[in-house]
Amino acid sequence: MARANTSSFIIGKDLSEPGLKLAHPDARQDFFLSSAAPAALRPEPQASAHSASAAAATAAGLASRIACGDDRLAIFRLAPLFHALSPVQSAEILSLARECHYSPRQIIFRQDDPARSVLIIASGRVKLTQLMRTGKEVILRIAARGELVDSVGGPFAPRHSLTAQTIDPTRLFAWDVRAFEQFLLRFPMFQFNAAQIVANRLCLLEERFGGLATERVPQRLARVLLQLSGQNPGVPIDLSCEELAQMIGTTLFTVSRLLCQWAENGIIEPQRRAIAVANIAQLIQIADGEDE
Numbered sequence: 001m002a003r004a005n006t007s008s009f010i011i012g013k014d015l016s017e018p019g020l021k022l023a024h025p026d027a028r029q030d031f032f033l034s035s036a037a038p039a040a041l042r043p044e045p046q047a048s049a050h051s052a053s054a055a056a057a058t059a060a061g062l063a064s065r066i067a068c069g070d071d072r073l074a075i076f077r078l079a080p081l082f083h084a085l086s087p088v089q090s091a092e093i094l095s096l097a098r099e100c101h102y103s104p105r106q107i108i109f110r111q112d113d114p115a116r117s118v119l120i121i122a123s124g125r126v127k128l129t130q131l132m133r134t135g136k137e138v139i140l141r142i143a144a145r146g147e148l149v150d151s152v153g154g155p156f157a158p159r160h161s162l163t164a165q166t167i168d169p170t171r172l173f174a175w176d177v178r179a180f181e182q183f184l185l186r187f188p189m190f191q192f193n194a195a196q197i198v199a200n201r202l203c204l205l206e207e208r209f210g211g212l213a214t215e216r217v218p219q220r221l222a223r224v225l226l227q228l229s230g231q232n233p234g235v236p237i238d239l240s241c242e243e244l245a246q247m248i249g250t251t252l253f254t255v256s257r258l259l260c261q262w263a264e265n266g267i268i269e270p271q272r273r274a275i276a277v278a279n280i281a282q283l284i285q286i287a288d289g290e291d292e
Helices: 026-033 045-067 072-078 087-095 177-186 188-214 217-229 241-248 252-264 280-287
Strands: 098-102 107-109 117-123 126-131 137-143 163-166 170-176 268-271 274-277
Touching (some): 072 087, 137 188, 170 177, 188 217, 217 241, 217 252, 217 274, 217 280, 252 268
């Protein structure tokens, strides 16, 4: 899609996704490992011992690389998908990952492309968009370091429902979908984490839908700026007016007009190819509908 050249302000940084607490799977795992579980559901000791042995060897090999400056396991600890996995399990999964490097504004995959890989961001940011039937493009979210780019694939998601495009120079970890499915089957915590990611995204979309239905454009724009800045003054925000408009369901010209007005009032501060929030308190008032 061609980018408009009329954007005068630019904004960026990932949206924070609200956390949801789901039922912890420990009780379910304890049942599968207990004698009360049917024999068909209990893990085979030989297979488990073999897997643990192979994973331990892999972890030992990775340990020396990490000591030499390999930061990949540290990135794994940031990824919600790998929450509560053991170092041995993480190292085994990491051993099958390949690294992919992308330039700024480069397309990773397009909407309706076959989902062949599972992708997690090691560094950089990725914009996830969806093309509507009317031909308009909507930004659904911005993914940052440690986040899953789309989904874990599998039979329920054989094709990408979104288009992924980098914002910055970006490094990704990639796994073949079929190999990743085996990890999901072997590690129940993996399935729990994947379900929680889906629940968090659904909660975010529900909040955005509620905002579109009940809030005016200044409120929606103020709320997005607060999310992107983390409510910290001076943090550079580097997405274009067009991209902001796609995030809040309005036009580029409306966003540009509001930002110019807020800059004159000292609410935001223009920077080189970015803006920063200068007055957090006043922006919160606008987001709450108390002051426009």
